[in-house]
Amino acid sequence: MKFTKMHGIGNDYIYVNTLDEFVADPPALAVAMSRPHFGVGADGLVLIGASDTADFDMRMFNADGSEGEMCGNAVRCIAKYVYERGLTQKTTLTLATKAGIKTLDLRIDAGQVTQVRVDMGEPMLAPAAIPVDLPGERVIDQPIAIGGQTWRMSCVSMGNPHAVIFVDDPSTFDVHDIGRQIERHPLFPRRTNVEFVRVHSREQLEMRVWERGSGETLACGTGAAAVVVAAVLNARTERSVRVKLLGGELHVHWDEADNHVYQSGPASFVFDGVWLAS
Numbered sequence: 001m002k003f004t005k006m007h008g009i010g011n012d013y014i015y016v017n018t019l020d021e022f023v024a025d026p027p028a029l030a031v032a033m034s035r036p037h038f039g040v041g042a043d044g045l046v047l048i049g050a051s052d053t054a055d056f057d058m059r060m061f062n063a064d065g066s067e068g069e070m071c072g073n074a075v076r077c078i079a080k081y082v083y084e085r086g087l088t089q090k091t092t093l094t095l096a097t098k099a100g101i102k103t104l105d106l107r108i109d110a111g112q113v114t115q116v117r118v119d120m121g122e123p124m125l126a127p128a129a130i131p132v133d134l135p136g137e138r139v140i141d142q143p144i145a146i147g148g149q150t151w152r153m154s155c156v157s158m159g160n161p162h163a164v165i166f167v168d169d170p171s172t173f174d175v176h177d178i179g180r181q182i183e184r185h186p187l188f189p190r191r192t193n194v195e196f197v198r199v200h201s202r203e204q205l206e207m208r209v210w211e212r213g214s215g216e217t218l219a220c221g222t223g224a225a226a227v228v229v230a231a232v233l234n235a236r237t238e239r240s241v242r243v244k245l246l247g248g249e250l251h252v253h254w255d256e257a258d259n260h261v262y263q264s265g266p267a268s269f270v271f272d273g274v275w276l277a278s
Contacts, residue, residue, distance in 0.1 A: 010247020072221015099159020179210025
């Protein structure tokens with residue numbers, strides 16, 4: 001089976017074009033291929049396929065085999081893949097995901113996709129839509145008790161659940177321990193992604209992310225979008241923000257007119273390969 005490894009600012013996935021390849025058991029393949037040392041090594045597996053409702057379809061599976069609804073970095077990689085591999089000549093694409101259809105605008109330079117702007121859609125703030133088992137219309141700056149300590153979290157869904165926590169310094173924060181516990185906290189019936197965020201200014205944020213099903217990753221596109229929404233709702237930033245992640249930087253804009261979140265960033269090929277394992 002042919003595959004391609006790509007990354008969006010360090011958030012790396014294995015991409016399989018199911019227009020040409022057949023994947024019988026995506027969850028098992030995601031686990032096998034994502035393993036470092038024994039597999040390819042990645043944050044998960046992404047399948048690119050045909051769609052009846054959009055230009056292409058995306059399914060993504062975390063490193064533990066669980067299926068996610070959406071990945072902001074993966075959709076940019078898919079845009080680069082389908083354009084540069086000759087599957088489309090369009091510079092505005094639609095992509096069907098489990099979080100709805102996303103629109104991608106490609107910036108082209110000398111035949112290469114250098115940037116992709118993604119319409120991430122509207123953030124969902126109602127607890128039942130995220131989902132998080134708390135009362136009220138929104139979960140903004142609410143306490144959560146972990147290991148004898150209390151943290152303040154704001155919850156947002158960008159088609160997948162996020163818990164955003166503002167901290168003094170993400171670089172020294174125990175992301176692995178606290179992130180793992182919050183991911184599987186009983187408040188989150190479908191688990192959650194967790195972002196730990198430092199506010200540098202009204203226009204710049206720094207974050208680390210613990211991704212549901214994968215652990216800490218170098219970047220998370222939906223997480224960066226959720227972080228900006230949470231920062232605006234907590235009156236910490238403006239609506240257009242540069243978000244610094246371990247793997248690079250994204251620009252995020254939460255538009256007041258249409259309530260959509262727009263995200264811009266790069267995508268990169270790493271290598272092509274052939275998977276021979278049974």
